[in-house]
Amino acid sequence: MHGDVGPFDRFAPVYDRVMPPARRGLLRDGLAVAERDVERMVDVGGGSGRAIRRLDAPQRTVVDAAPGMLRQARRHGLDTVAGDARRLPLKSGSVDAVLVVDAIHHMDRVDDVLAEAARVLRPGGVLVIRDFDPVTLRGRGLVAAEHLVGFESVFYTPAELVEKLTAAGLRPTIVEEGFGYTVAGVAESETGK
Numbered sequence: 001m002h003g004d005v006g007p008f009d010r011f012a013p014v015y016d017r018v019m020p021p022a023r024r025g026l027l028r029d030g031l032a033v034a035e036r037d038v039e040r041m042v043d044v045g046g047g048s049g050r051a052i053r054r055l056d057a058p059q060r061t062v063v064d065a066a067p068g069m070l071r072q073a074r075r076h077g078l079d080t081v082a083g084d085a086r087r088l089p090l091k092s093g094s095v096d097a098v099l100v101v102d103a104i105h106h107m108d109r110v111d112d113v114l115a116e117a118a119r120v121l122r123p124g125g126v127l128v129i130r131d132f133d134p135v136t137l138r139g140r141g142l143v144a145a146e147h148l149v150g151f152e153s154v155f156y157t158p159a160e161l162v163e164k165l166t167a168a169g170l171r172p173t174i175v176e177e178g179f180g181y182t183v184a185g186v187a188e189s190e191t192g193k
């Protein structure tokens with residue numbers, strides 16, 4: 001398994017017991033940036049579904065590369081698809097909202113990950129990324145701690161992600177700043193409006 005996927009596969013049986021619940025209000029603030037109704041929501045690197053199961057949508061799917069994490073997501077009644085964020089097994093223009101929560105720093109080739117999110121979004125759909133700012137005090141501690149335990153994580157500031165989202169063809173907004181932050185990107189309509 002590539003990058004940080006192997007450790008999460010092994011950690012999957014206890015993941016939900018040690019992680020705090022995802023913060024619904026903050027996720028909703030990101031989704032509010034969408035310029036269309038959210039019918040189909042996909043949680044990429046969604047693991048056990050910790051984030052997406054806090055949200056309502058008619059269709060909710062977790063995509064992850066760790067089979068153990070997907071098993072946990074299914075135990076919560078979620079639909080799952082085994083797949084790599086760098087080459088999503090989803091049709092172009094088929095999704096209204098993509099979430100990437102506490103996961104982008106574990107993914108290598110992040111430009112490919114963002115390009116794939118942009119590809120699968122419908123016009124007006126939104127990519128919502130929640131992650132941790134490595135230049136804050138707590139962020140510096142988190143970077144050190146993750147590297148100490150052997151993760152290959154690479155963290156981005158909100159400003160760095162804004163640049164990358166723009167390069168991927170999404171219209172970016174910083175929704176929430178701080179140690180934990182939210183950056184959203186809207187897929188433009190074909191006319192760019």
Ligand SMILES: C[S@@+](CC[C@H](N)C(=O)[O-])C[C@H]1O[C@@H](n2cnc3c(N)ncnc32)[C@H](O)[C@@H]1O
Binds near residue numbers: 065102
């Ligand atoms: C810290 S967990 C976060 C899980 C979930 N999003 C949450 O908030 O609890 C990171 C997840 O990213 C997944 N992951 C890392 N690289 C990936 C990739 N290239 N494609 C798909 N999943 C990946 C891991 O398997 C793991 O489940």
